[in-house]
Amino acid sequence: MSPRPRSKGNKGLPQNLYLDSRRGTYRYRRPTDGKWFQFGSDRLKAIDAAKQLNLVFMQGADLVASVMQNGTSAQADLFEAFLDVYEKEILPPRELAKGTLDLYAVRFRQFRKAFTGKGIDQITIRMVAELLDSLTPRAANQARALLIDIFNHAAAKGLCPDNPAASTMPKIEKKQRKRHTIDGLRAIREKSPLWLKNAIDLALITAQRRTDILDMKFEDVRDGYLYVVQQKTAKASDAAWIRFKVTPELQEVISHCRDNVPSPYLIHRRPERKKQKQAEQKEHWTKIEERYLTRAFKDARDAAGCYGGWSDEEQPGFHEIRALSLHLYKKAGKDGQKIAGHASEEMTKNYQRDHAEVVWSDAIPDLDISEICR
Incomplete structure (x- = not known):
């Protein structure tokens, strides 16, 4: 039996996390016994915590999924593997300029280093935020936009439940370069x-x-x-x-x-x-x-x-x-x-x-x- 569709206020939230619209706070429903836990009003922290808890409670489901794969390698769901697919199949039809592709190549190297060995559904908001915090504001915003697109395609294929990059905040870019005289x-x-x-x-x-x-x-x-x-x-x-x-x-x-x-x-x-x-x-x-x-x-x-x-x-x-x-x-x-x-x-x-x-x-x-x- 498929789960009930999420209400408008809960769309975009991980499973088991709900928004209390009256109070403007979030609460988590433990899937094992239905007990509720208050997660406060910080959306990013609530989503990050819910995703980590879901990974723990859904370990059994991961084992079932591995059996249902009929022996196919789990490597297929690694972020690095999907990034290869993104580069080879999704980007070429866009006919991007060489300069743009060169910039993407730099970002891809950063992504592979940050998420090496991680399943695409295991990457949390915190992981993405830590990567973005290590970059300059301009580079961070470029990386964020690219990651949002990557995770959107992954979610559309059912490889991850949501988009952790979309839940991060863009950086404020202050133009520092002066004009030529x-x-x-x-x-x-x-x-x-x-x-x-x-x-x-x-x-x-x-x-x-x-x-x-x-x-x-x-x-x-x-x-x-x-x-x-x-x-x-x-x-x-x-x-x-x-x-x-x-x-x-x-x-x-x-x-x-x-x-x-x-x-x-x-x-x-x-x-x-x-x-x-x-x-x-x-x-x-x-x-x-x-x-x-x-x-x-x-x-x-x-x-x-x-x-x-x-x-x-x-x-x-x-x-x-x-x-x-x-x-x-x-x-x-x-x-x-x-x-x-x-x-x-x-x-x-x-x-x-x-x-x-x-x-x-x-x-x-x-x-x-x-x-x-x-």
Whole structure:
């Protein structure tokens, strides 16, 4: 006989835990004799305690389940095993950007280390909370969102009764990084190798993200335009397709990107010989990885010493060039919305047509960056 459906007030609570709506407190009903125990008003503590008690009282049920599995290995219900399934079967159809997958890979390593040898139905709120508390607020919120999705899929397959990650609280992220100054970015650029100078100039003139800057190719420049498909928003926004008019300002930057290195990418470099094997595993041996760009920019910033009075957390990175670019466009009285790729009404046609006929958002990158790039 199946158990009665839980009332609205008790939905989302583990078995045997109930909310006393009149008092706003929780109470636990011991399944062996029906005796009640008051658990107070702290929801997270009550859920955590109830789950731990349920594991003890349901040990017999675990033995029955092991027999009903007809000899299949209990390893199938381990968190690590389900995480493999999540990576191989659930993520691929989403067609996530490489940068997102790289970030997920970092989180997956943290998850495997924290929950090694644990059954997916044995992971408690406290276990998840301890993992999140060990991370920075931004990393914790990223990990929490990913864990919520993982446990949602596991619960949908009947592998766990509820979602322990969803019961944790998100962290408050305080933005610590400051914005670039014109003098600061100029000093960084002077300490940068040629390819990084080109990347800085391209970021200033187009206000694009790191991923999109590194993905720009010479073949994307045609018919007087530079065509860019923003990786972060291509599947989630209607403003991901931008057509930059090749203005004299943009043409000058593109021309500086051409050199004697045979590369399809505007931003490229010839790797050191000792890393040639690693380079061959990339899309192209001259392509620059996002992490390498971040490190190179940091090295140039440290060498410039332009933000000496700021803490490490306040030091602006390559990404903050985008903010400076949009600020300068606004200061010059120009339209920064289309430059940035922010949503516009006309671009809804891309979704109405299912991208069969892509409608490009025109942008005019005509910012005078000579003050920084002189």
